[in-house]
Amino acid sequence: MKVPLLDLQAQFACLESDLVDAVNQVLRSTRYIHGPEVVGLEQEIAAYSGAQHGIGVSSGTDALLVALMALGIGEGDEVLTTPYTFFATMGVVLRLGARPVFADIDPVSFNIDPEKMREVLAADTSKKIKAIIPVHLYGQCADMTAIMGIAAEYGLPVVEDAAQAIGAEYPEVDGDQVTWKRAGSMGVAGCFSFFPSKNLGGIGDGGMVITQDKEFANTIELLRNHGAYPKYYHSMIGGNFRLDALQAAALRVKLRHLDKWHRQRTENAALYNSMFTDSGLIGGEKIAIPTSVYKQFEDGSRGISHIYNQYILRVKDRDGLRDWLLKNDIGCEIYYPVPLHLQECLGTDAKKWSMPEAEKAANETIALPIYPELTDEMQTYVVETIKKYYL
Numbered sequence: 244m245k246v247p248l249l250d251l252q253a254q255f256a257c258l259e260s261d262l263v264d265a266v267n268q269v270l271r272s273t274r275y276i277h278g279p280e281v282v283g284l285e286q287e288i289a290a291y292s293g294a295q296h297g298i299g300v301s302s303g304t305d306a307l308l309v310a311l312m313a314l315g316i317g318e319g320d321e322v323l324t325t326p327y328t329f330f331a332t333m334g335v336v337l338r339l340g341a342r343p344v345f346a347d348i349d350p351v352s353f354n355i356d357p358e359k360m361r362e363v364l365a366a367d368t369s370k371k372i373k374a375i376i377p378v379h380l381y382g383q384c385a386d387m388t389a390i391m392g393i394a395a396e397y398g399l400p401v402v403e404d405a406a407q408a409i410g411a412e413y414p415e416v417d418g419d420q421v422t423w424k425r426a427g428s429m430g431v432a433g434c435f436s437f438f439p440s441k442n443l444g445g446i447g448d449g450g451m452v453i454t455q456d457k458e459f460a461n462t463i464e465l466l467r468n469h470g471a472y473p474k475y476y477h478s479m480i481g482g483n484f485r486l487d488a489l490q491a492a493a494l495r496v497k498l499r500h501l502d503k504w505h506r507q508r509t510e511n512a513a514l515y516n517s518m519f520t521d522s523g524l525i526g527g528e529k530i531a532i533p534t535s536v537y538k539q540f541e542d543g544s545r546g547i548s549h550i551y552n553q554y555i556l557r558v559k560d561r562d563g564l565r566d567w568l569l570k571n572d573i574g575c576e577i578y579y580p581v582p583l584h585l586q587e588c589l590g591t592d593a594k595k596w597s598m599p600e601a602e603k604a605a606n607e608t609i610a611l612p613i614y615p616e617l618t619d620e621m622q623t624y625v626v627e628t629i630k631k632y633y634l
């Protein structure tokens with residue numbers, strides 16, 4: 244049996260006629276830049292995520308970049324983030340001439356550890372840290388109540404890297420009151436990616452910034468179009484960070500299916516969890532340990548707390564298991580083999596951090612196929628193949 248890590252063909256087969264119609268409509272309209280599809284998607288994603296404003300941009304990377312530009316991050320500034328994420332989270336900081344500062348991750352959720360953040364901020368006596376970027380890794384929100392509390396204490400803006408987590412929910416607790424918030428709607432800005440492998444993926448690159456703040460939204464809108472208002476009058480320096488109308492049209496078709504896909508991914512994860520529990524692989528010595536990567540909230544029925552952009556195991560002899568799975572036609576991937584603080588492009592800075600949890604995760608985690616169209620038979624084959632490796 245062949246089980247790919249992700250099967251976009253299966254998705255396309257269901258959507259082909261709707262996608263072709265949507266693309267044709269844009270082609271015929273000749274409104275290739277801005278226009279009704281982009282505005283429509285912005286309104287739909289903002290509403291979906293519980294935000295006041297959505298600004299379509301060219302990628303998830305550019306969403307982060309433009310959000311930091313709007314905050315005025317630059318030379319001499321530092322930005323606090325997690326060492327265990329996709330490179331873009333740190334790349335945008337470096338591109339603006341600022342430096343990343345890291346707080347290690349929580350070993351269960353793989354997200355930034357608020358207690359570690361607190362230590363880093365307390366040590367920042369020169370007050371160089373100007374913003375915080377938590378990442379909702381794999382589709383599960385970071386601990387936003389704690390993070391927003393710490394940010395408020397230090398008067399720092401929070402930019403959520405929600406590239407992997409559109410639609411993931413987080414229970415904001417205030418006394419007895421629980422309010423479910425969606426990824427991206429809690430910080431000053433939330434950044435989405437529509438890269439094809441994300442839960443809401445386009446037919447190319449795309450991204451969006453969401454925000455509750457009208458003034459911030461206006462700044463993002465200016466920056467994505469060279470800071471021009473009116474046309475040819477430039478009050479600030481932005482760039483071409485626009486979202487294509489073609490992407491917006493395709494994404495609007497796919498958005499209608501997103502909750503169903505989230506549900507299917509969640510069901511697939513639950514099936515893996517129970518199959519691994521029954522497999523005898525959990526616990527003990529040299530065997531796979533599926534990590535419970537989602538927190539059990541008291542009222543789990545009220546929302547999706549993990550959208551499973553990735554289903555992650557923490558395992559012994561990870562590289563050996565990866566080779567074994569690939570040899571058996573099972574797609575898998577390492578997200579991410581090198582934590583950010585050890586990346587070569589940091590130069591001598593790469594030597595000054597010790598992030599034991601991120602380093603451990605980078606050596607022990609593996610992503611298994613979790614896409615919505617995955618069948619029970621395929622999942623059984625994945626689990627049986629892993630059992631064969633360890634037992």
Ligand SMILES: *Cc1c(COP(=O)(O)O)cnc(C)c1O
Binds near residue numbers: 303378436449450
């Ligand atoms: C995908 C991703 C990005 C970048 O998004 P692009 O659309 O590929 O530019 C940023 N951060 C994280 C955590 C991501 O997974």
